[in-house]
Amino acid sequence: MEFGPHLMLAVLEGLVQASVLTLTALGLSLVFGVMRVVNVAHGEFFMLGAVLAWWITSLLGGGAGLAFAAALVGAPLMVGAIAALADWLVLRRVAYDPERTIVATIGLLYIFQQITLMTFGPDARPVPPPFNTRLALPWFEWGEGGIALYWPWGLSITSYKLFVIAAAPVVLVALWLVMTRTRLGLVLRATRIDSETARAFAIPVEQVYALVFGIGAALAALGAVLVVPIRQAHYLMGADPLLLSFIVVIIGGLGSLRGTVLAAVLIGMSDGIISVFFTPTLAKIFATLVVAMVLVARPGGLFGERRT
Amino acid sequence: MLKVEAIDAAYGRVQVLRGLSITARAGEILCLLGRNGAGKTTLLKAIMGLVPVTGGGITLDGTEITALPAHRIPRLGIGYIPQGRRLFGELTVAENIEIGLMAGRQDRETRARVLALFPRLGERLGQRADTLSGGEQQMLATARALCLGPKLLLLDEPTEGLQPSMIALIREVVREMRARGVAVVLVEQRVDAVLEVADRVVFIENGRTALDTAPEELRTNPALLHRHVGV
Ligand SMILES: Nc1ncnc2c1ncn2[C@@H]1O[C@H](COP(=O)(O)OP(=O)(O)O)[C@@H](O)[C@H]1O
Ligand SMILES: [Mg+2]
Numbered sequence: 190m191e192f193g194p195h196l197m198l199a200v201l202e203g204l205v206q207a208s209v210l211t212l213t214a215l216g217l218s219l220v221f222g223v224m225r226v227v228n229v230a231h232g233e234f235f236m237l238g239a240v241l242a243w244w245i246t247s248l249l250g251g252g253a254g255l256a257f258a259a260a261l262v263g264a265p266l267m268v269g270a271i272a273a274l275a276d277w278l279v280l281r282r283v284a285y286d287p288e289r290t291i292v293a294t295i296g297l298l299y300i301f302q303q304i305t306l307m308t309f310g311p312d313a314r315p316v317p318p319p320f321n322t323r324l325a326l327p328w329f330e331w332g333e334g335g336i337a338l339y340w341p342w343g344l345s346i347t348s349y350k351l352f353v354i355a356a357a358p359v360v361l362v363a364l365w366l367v368m369t370r371t372r373l374g375l376v377l378r379a380t381r382i383d384s385e386t387a388r389a390f391a392i393p394v395e396q397v398y399a400l401v402f403g404i405g406a407a408l409a410a411l412g413a414v415l416v417v418p419i420r421q422a423h424y425l426m427g428a429d430p431l432l433l434s435f436i437v438v439i440i441g442g443l444g445s446l447r448g449t450v451l452a453a454v455l456i457g458m459s460d461g462i463i464s465v466f467f468t469p470t471l472a473k474i475f476a477t478l479v480v481a482m483v484l485v486a487r488p489g490g491l492f493g494e495r496r497t
Numbered sequence: 498m499l500k501v502e503a504i505d506a507a508y509g510r511v512q513v514l515r516g517l518s519i520t521a522r523a524g525e526i527l528c529l530l531g532r533n534g535a536g537k538t539t540l541l542k543a544i545m546g547l548v549p550v551t552g553g554g555i556t557l558d559g560t561e562i563t564a565l566p567a568h569r570i571p572r573l574g575i576g577y578i579p580q581g582r583r584l585f586g587e588l589t590v591a592e593n594i595e596i597g598l599m600a601g602r603q604d605r606e607t608r609a610r611v612l613a614l615f616p617r618l619g620e621r622l623g624q625r626a627d628t629l630s631g632g633e634q635q636m637l638a639t640a641r642a643l644c645l646g647p648k649l650l651l652l653d654e655p656t657e658g659l660q661p662s663m664i665a666l667i668r669e670v671v672r673e674m675r676a677r678g679v680a681v682v683l684v685e686q687r688v689d690a691v692l693e694v695a696d697r698v699v700f701i702e703n704g705r706t707a708l709d710t711a712p713e714e715l716r717t718n719p720a721l722l723h724r725h726v727g728v
Contacts, residue, residue, distance in 0.1 A: 372599065379585050379596055386583040388567040389545050390645070391600035395566075 194328045194341040199465035200458070201346050201354070205419070207457025208357035209412040213430045214437035214453045215364070215446065216408030222444035223381040223401045226280060226290045230297035231409055232431025234272055238264045238410025239422035240305055243314045257319035257418070264414050265407040272406030273399040280402065281395055298427075305424040318349040318418035353415045360411065361450065368446075377401065381444075409434075433460065436476050440483045442490030452491065455479075498523045498680040499544070499649055504553035504563075506536075506543045506704075513539045515704040516553065521649065521680040526671060528691040528712075529684045530725070531701035537684045538580050540701070541651045545577050546570045557649065571600045576647030580654050580684075582638040586627030590618055593626050593637055597644030611643045614670055632663035639670060649680045656690055668694055692716060700725045 217231045242260040249256040275297055283289040325345045327338045368374035380387045380397045388394050409430065413422075420426070437456050441448030456476050463472035483490065499521040506514040513536045521527045529537050542548040544555055546567035555563045557573055571577065576597075585593050598608055612619045615636045621629065626637055635655055642650060652671070656664040671681055671694060685691045691698060692712045700708040708725055715722045 372595075375588070375592055375595060376599075378588060378592075382585045382587055383583060385547055386579060386585070387596075388547060389571060389577045389579065390596050390641070391568050391571040392596075393566070393568040 191328075191341065194344040195466075196462075197326065197328065198344060198346075199462040201350065202465050203458035203461030204354045205350050206461035206464075207454045208354050209416045210430070210433055210437060210457035210460070211357045211450055211453035212360060212412035212415070213409045214434040214441075214449050215361075216405035216412075217434040218438045218441065218444070218446055218449040219408070220402055220405035221438060222446065223377055224280075224285060224398050225287060226285060226402070227287070227294070228402075228405065229291060229294040229431070230275075230301060231294075231405070231434055232427030232429070233298050233301035234268050234406035234427075235409040235413040235430040236305065236422075236424060236427035237268050237271065237301060238413030239316075239417040239426060240309050240314075240424065241267055241410070242414040242417050243316050243422040244309075246316050247314075253317045254319040257316070260316070261411070261414050265410040268410035269403035269407035273403035276399045276402035277395075281398070285398065302424055302427070309422075309424060311424065313421035313423040315421045316417045318347070320348050320352075321418075322348040324348060324351070349418060353419070356411075356415055360408075432473070433457075433476065436480050439480055440490055442493035445490065445492035448490055448492030498558060499682070500556045501540070501544065502554050502556075504540075504543060504555060505551045506539055506548050507551060508539075508548070513548075513704050514543060517701065517704055518553075518706055519682075519699055519709075521682050523648070523680045524675055524678045525696045526675050526681040526683055526694055528695035528698045529682065529701055530686070530688060530691060530698060531707075533686070535701045536704040537701055538653055539704075541577065541579075541653050541682070541684065544570075544651065545575065571645060572602075574601070574646065574648040576601075576642030576645045576650045578638050578642045578650070578652045578655055580657070582634050584626040584634055584637055584641070587625060589623055589625055590629070590637055591622040593641050594618075594622075594644055597641035601645030601647070603644055603646045607644055607646055611640050614643070614673070615640050632659055632666075635659060635663065635667065639667065643670075643674075647679060649682070650674055651682045651684075653684045654686060655683070656685065664690070688715070688722060 213235055217228060220226055220228050241264040245260040245263050246256040249259055279293050280290055283293055323345050325340050328341045328344055329336045329338050368377065376392055376397060380392055380394055384394050433456060437452040438449055441452035459475060460472040463475055501517065501519045503516040503518050504514055505512065505516060517540060531537050539548055543550050546565055550563050554561060562570055594608060617633055618636055618640055629637060655667050671683060674681055692715060695712045698710055698712055698715060699706055
């Protein structure tokens with residue numbers, strides 16, 4: 190394939206990556222922003238989302254579309270409930286102390302991983318995509334009569350991948366509307382800014398934390414459900430999304446949702462593009478280098494809060 | 498209205514309040530005076546459930562509130578104006594007010610009534626709270642607490658760093674609340690800021706009640722004042 194169409198293909202792969210990473214990293218960022226908790230188990234919520242998506246679709250069987258729709262709604266809800274429960278039983282008990290929550294979430298990571306290994310097993314399992322039409326894409330060339338469109342062999346994308354690419358903006362807009370236009374969003378923002386004063390104005394901060402931890406995990410699970418028809422579900426699949434989400438949250442600036450989205454698109458795109466042209470390993474090396482450079486130039490991240 | 502009886506409170510192992518008692522009555526302004534570090538702020542936080550109380554008890558209209566979760570306490574009708582204002586700085590004026598209304602389950606009518614007290618806030622509803630001037634921020638902190646429709650109002654050094662016109666406005670609002678039958682607990686550091694409005698004055702020293710008296714007493718007996726304010 191020529192360079193142009195090849196790049197276009199890589200960009201589309203990058204967009205798929207960016208979409209999934211945006212959702213996943215947003216969950217981590219939300220939890221850190223509101224609760225000041227560094228959730229090391231975030232990748233496991235991603236993994237649980239994928240595994241539960243497999244469980245739901247294989248349980249329902251039948252039409253791939255309906256089963257997948259059930260997974261798309263059910264898996265994030267279930268993972269969110271598991272996370273809220275973990276918050277209530279574990280994080281609340283250690284009073285959200287920054288250091289102890291890191292240790293506690295490392296513990297959660299292994300618990301979720303081992304429970305999944307014991308129940309789901311060590312094999313990777315596929316989830317059929319609900320639709321998967323291959324769409325050929327046009328490219329252009331300069332001819333004598335100006336621009337001419339043609340259909341290069343191999344330049345195509347599946348309808349499912351387009352769906353994944355579209356999912357992130359839709360969820361982002363929905364989340365943004367909730368945060369800025371609803372009472373729940375107001376409560377979340379007030380708690381993030383000053384939890385003590387929030388309490389003094391009748392905001393049940395512990396309940397808010399459980400909810401936020403649940404929403405954060407549900408976002409990771411949603412990203413996983415979207416990706417599982419492309420990559421399979423496996424009990425160790427949480428490591429990469431955890432690493433990439435941390436990279437994104439650090440580059441974007443701790444606690445900044447805007448920065449998280451921007452960094453997720455940047456890292457997701459470059460991860461996808463470098464993976465297509467070179468190797469996934471090189472993509473991770475690049476992402477880690479970007480983190481190092483951003484931290485040298487701007488210790489607070491691109492959109493870091495400048496609070497003490 | 499509010500009875501604080503012999504409470505102890507501590508931050509970790511550092512005990513700050515030692516058997517402190519105060520009583521606030523409806524339609525009365527109780528002023529708390531005391532040096533920096535005496536425990537005035539800690540007392541108000543203990544009432545709000547933000548600092549654990551390890552001994553003694555707090556009742557509001559006879560209801561024990563000592564062990565209630567912090568978020569249930571404002572619902573009982575306690576409006577808190579913290580030291581340093583503690584506004585939600587990234588939120589707008591309107592949103593800060595909304596949080597006060599939500600805390601007391603109050604409606605538009607309360608909002609209109611409170612904004613009538615502070616017309617300047619009404620002109621800045623869409624502005625971020627941290628872009629307001631110091632005086633406007635204090636107005637907003639006061640408005641936020643009043644929006645809850647409190648029967649007890651706790652003010653922690655509301656005049657700190659304000660210019661005289663603003664101090665006068667805050668004092669006016671406090672008097673207005675008293676006239677409406679609200680119980681007011683006003684913490685101040687400067688005695689002269691207090692004598693004009695107070696119905697009763699309590700000195701706090703080292704986490705204890707050192708003196709509970711009427712302002713006239715202090716005016717006529719400067720020696721008393723001198724002993725507790727010292728220099
Ligand atoms: N968060 C805290 N942690 C530990 N000690 C504190 C804390 N806040 C206040 N203190 C201590 O408690 C004492 C009383 O403080 P405070 O109630 O703020 O006094 P005041 O409001 O009368 O100036 C001081 O000695 C102060 O150092
Ligand atoms: Mg103080």
